[in-house]
Amino acid sequence: MSTNIACIWSLPGQSGLGKSTMVNTLFKSKVWKTTPPGLVGPMPKTLQLHSVTHVIEENGVKLKLTLTDTPGFGDQINNDKCWDPILGYINEQYERYLQEEILITRKRHIPDTRVHCCVYFVPPTGHCLRPLDIEFLRRLCQTVNVVPVIARADSLTIEERETFRRRIQHNLKTHCIDVYPQQSFDEDVNDRILNSKIRERIPFAVVGADREHLVNGRCVLGRKTKWGVIEVENMAHCEFTLLRDLLIRSHLQDLKDITHNVHYENYRVCRLNDSHVLPRGPGWVNLARTPPSSPVIAGPSKVGRRRIHDNTTEEY
Ligand SMILES: Nc1nc2c(ncn2[C@@H]2O[C@H](COP(=O)(O)OP(=O)(O)OP(=O)(O)O)[C@@H](O)[C@H]2O)c(=O)[nH]1
Numbered sequence: 001m002s003t004n005i006a007c008i009w010s011l012p013g014q015s016g017l018g019k020s021t022m023v024n025t026l027f028k029s030k031v032w033k034t035t036p037p038g039l040v041g042p043m044p045k046t047l048q049l050h051s052v053t054h055v056i057e058e059n060g061v062k063l064k065l066t067l068t069d070t071p072g073f074g075d076q077i078n079n080d081k082c083w084d085p086i087l088g089y090i091n092e093q094y095e096r097y098l099q100e101e102i103l104i105t106r107k108r109h110i111p112d113t114r115v116h117c118c119v120y121f122v123p124p125t126g127h128c129l130r131p132l133d134i135e136f137l138r139r140l141c142q143t144v145n146v147v148p149v150i151a152r153a154d155s156l157t158i159e160e161r162e163t164f165r166r167r168i169q170h171n172l173k174t175h176c177i178d179v180y181p182q183q184s185f186d187e188d189v190n191d192r193i194l195n196s197k198i199r200e201r202i203p204f205a206v207v208g209a210d211r212e213h214l215v216n217g218r219c220v221l222g223r224k225t226k227w228g229v230i231e232v233e234n235m236a237h238c239e240f241t242l243l244r245d246l247l248i249r250s251h252l253q254d255l256k257d258i259t260h261n262v263h264y265e266n267y268r269v270c271r272l273n274d275s276h277v278l279p280r281g282p283g284w285v286n287l288a289r290t291p292p293s294s295p296v297i298a299g300p301s302k303v304g305r306r307r308i309h310d311n312t313t314e315e316y
Pocket residue numbers: 013014015016017018019020021022042043044045046047070071072073151152153154155206207208209223
C-alpha cells in the first residue's frame with residue numbers, strides 16, 4: 001500500500017535573503033524529474049504569505065509538499081512584533097485543526113494545513129545572531145519546528161562559514177533556543193547518533209538558484225558568476241542538499257510527528273485551558289464540563305511522542 005504524506009514548510013527571514021528563490025530551488029532540485037509548471041524566474045519582493053504546492057513520488061511514496069513563502073521582515077525602523085504575522089499564521093492553522101477535531105462528528109481525515117517546519121533565514125553577516133533573530137527564533141521554536149539556515153552563503157568563505165556556524169550554535173545554546181532536531185526528542189541511540197551529526201551542521205549554509213547552467217556537459221542548478229558557477233547541489237559549494245534531504249527524505253515523517261504530538265498538543269492544551277469554551281459553531285462543544293482536577297500538562301514527554309504508524313493513507 002502506498003502512503004501519501006502531506007508536508008508544509010514556511011520560510012521566514014529578513015527581506016532579500018533569498019527565501020522566494022529557495023522555494024524555486026527546492027522545487028527545481030533533482031528530486032523532481034521535471035520542473036513543476038508555474039515556476040518562473042526570480043520573484044519580485046514578496047508582499048504577502050503565499051503557498052506553492054507540488055506532488056512528487058519518492059520510492060512509491062507520494063509526497064505533497066507545500067511551501068509557504070513569507071514577506072521579509074526587519075525593514076522597518078521599528079521592528080517590534082515583526083514576528084506577529086508568521087506566528088499568527090502558524091497558530092491559525094493549529095486553530096483550524098482544533099476546531100475540526102473537537103466536532104462531535106469528526107472527519108476521518110482532518111484537513112491538515114499545520115506548518116511542519118520553518119526554515120529560518122539568517123543573514124550572512126559572519127558575526128553572530130542579531131537581537132532581532134534571537135527574539136524571533138525564541139518565539140518560533142516554542143511554536144513550530146525550526147531549521148535555521150545561513151542564507152546567501154556564497155558571500156562567505158569556507159572558514160567564515162564555519163566560524164559563523166559555531167557562533168550561531170553558541171548563541172542558540174546561550175539563549176536556550178531549541179531548533180530542530182531537538183535533542184530531548186531523540187528516542188534511541190540511533191536517533192541520537194544521526195541527529196547529533198545533523199546538529200553539528202546546523203545552520204546549513206545554503207545557496208539558492210532557479211536557473212540551470214551547463215557545467216562540463218552537465219546541466220546544473222546554480223548561480224553563474226564571472227569566475228564560474230556556484231552549484232546548488234554540489235556539497236563542495238554549499239549545503240543545500242543537506243537541507244533538502246532533511247526536509248524531504250530523512251526527517252519528513254518526524255517533522256510531522258513532532259508537530260502533531262508536541263507543538264499542536266501544546267497549543268491544544270493551552271487553548272482549551274484558557275478558554276474552556278470555544279467559539280460556538282457547527283458541532284459546538286461546551287468544554288467547561290472538563291473536571292477542574294484534570295492535570296495541566298506542559299506538553300508530551302519524549303516517551304510516546306511519536307504518532308503510531310498504522311499504514312493509513314492520508315488523503316489530500
Ligand atoms: N548571492 C546570492 N544571491 C541570492 C541567493 N538567493 C537569492 N539571491 C538573490 O537575492 C535577491 C533576492 O532574492 P529573493 O528570493 O527575492 O529574496 P526574498 O528573501 O524572497 O526577499 P523578500 O521577498 O523581499 O523577503 C535576488 O536577486 C536573488 O537572485 C543566494 O543564495 N546567493
